[in-house]
Amino acid sequence: MNEAIQPLPDGHGSVTRSDAVTRSDAVTEPRASASGAEVVLKFEDVSLSFGDQVAIDHVSFEMAPGSTRVILGAAGSGKTTVLKAAIGLIKPDSGRIFLLGQEITSLDERQLFQIRSRVGVLFQEGGLFDSFTVGENVAYPLLNPKSDKVDLTLVDQKVTEALRFVELEETMEKFPAELSGGMRRRVGIARAVVKEPPLVLYDSPTAGLDPITANTIMALIAKERETANTASLIVTHRYQDGQVMSNFRYKSGSGLLNLEHVEQNGSGGPKITFMVMDEGKVVFEGTQQELEASTDEYVVKFAPKRP
Numbered sequence: 001m002n003e004a005i006q007p008l009p010d011g012h013g014s015v016t017r018s019d020a021v022t023r024s025d026a027v028t029e030p031r032a033s034a035s036g037a038e039v040v041l042k043f044e045d046v047s048l049s050f051g052d053q054v055a056i057d058h059v060s061f062e063m064a065p066g067s068t069r070v071i072l073g074a075a076g077s078g079k080t081t082v083l084k085a086a087i088g089l090i091k092p093d094s095g096r097i098f099l100l101g102q103e104i105t106s107l108d109e110r111q112l113f114q115i116r117s118r119v120g121v122l123f124q125e126g127g128l129f130d131s132f133t134v135g136e137n138v139a140y141p142l143l144n145p146k147s148d149k150v151d152l153t154l155v156d157q158k159v160t161e162a163l164r165f166v167e168l169e170e171t172m173e174k175f176p177a178e179l180s181g182g183m184r185r186r187v188g189i190a191r192a193v194v195k196e197p198p199l200v201l202y203d204s205p206t207a208g209l210d211p212i213t214a215n216t217i218m219a220l221i222a223k224e225r226e227t228a229n230t231a232s233l234i235v236t237h238r239y240q241d242g243q244v245m246s247n248f249r250y251k252s253g254s255g256l257l258n259l260e261h262v263e264q265n266g267s268g269g270p271k272i273t274f275m276v277m278d279e280g281k282v283v284f285e286g287t288q289q290e291l292e293a294s295t296d297e298y299v300v301k302f303a304p305k306r307p
Helices: 017-022 079-086 109-116 134-143 152-165 181-193 211-228 239-247 288-293
Strands: 041-050 053-063 068-073 094-099 120-122 199-203 231-235 248-250 259-261 272-278 281-286
Touching: 041 079, 053 079, 053 094, 053 272, 053 281, 068 079, 068 239, 079 094, 079 199, 079 231, 120 181, 134 152, 134 181, 152 181, 152 211, 181 211, 199 211, 211 231, 211 239, 211 248, 231 239, 239 248, 239 272, 239 288, 272 288, 281 288
Parallel strands: 068 231, 068 272, 120 199, 199 231
Antiparallel strands: 041 053, 041 094, 248 259, 272 281
């Protein structure tokens, strides 16, 4: 069974930050972590099963604004199920999930749609609509959420800005079939961030791409993190994706791959946590250094040993 998150027919993305403020009556204030920072996503002892198959087994974690969490694990380990549960596409059997400050565990679909529309999602392989132009694909989250009041005069501007962000402004009138796999993924990122979400979920963002293109995609994700303080939840099979997010920070200036090396998890470095899942359980959670130093037989499959 393909676990990939599928594009929602009613659109996806997030409202602008200014819109989020005007809707404060619909969403409770973000809860604070132990450090006092706001929490954009929190799993509290969450479990979920499909029949006799355990998909998520007592999983707990939280994410602050601007933080990155990279989830690694074998196929069927529960990685994508975590993403689906995070935006209420599937409900847990037990435990609680907080999204952008609101507990979503028991919300109905109408209530979920309102808060879900405030989260950006990059679907596997981009998830673009083949019959839409690139511009129409990127505009889709702006035009379709029925609960949003959209200023139509700003749609073209926001679409252009999002495509300029991924350096594909010239593809506005093209169709997805006219683009390479890496370009389609970049358009998917533009669509995910067009409404300036505080949280973006990335479902296997580099799957099927060559190493150079994969690094370009990860550089864009780092760019979004640095320029908008966006929290990033990344499901991936590639440890290298986590390395880019942990070891490099986007440096403003010309060039898509304009990254600078930073100290891992240092005071000036990215806030990143690696999480390894096996049969629905979190079997590792920590820094890159801790991951590379692990001697667990399962965990070592996902990271090279430190010399």
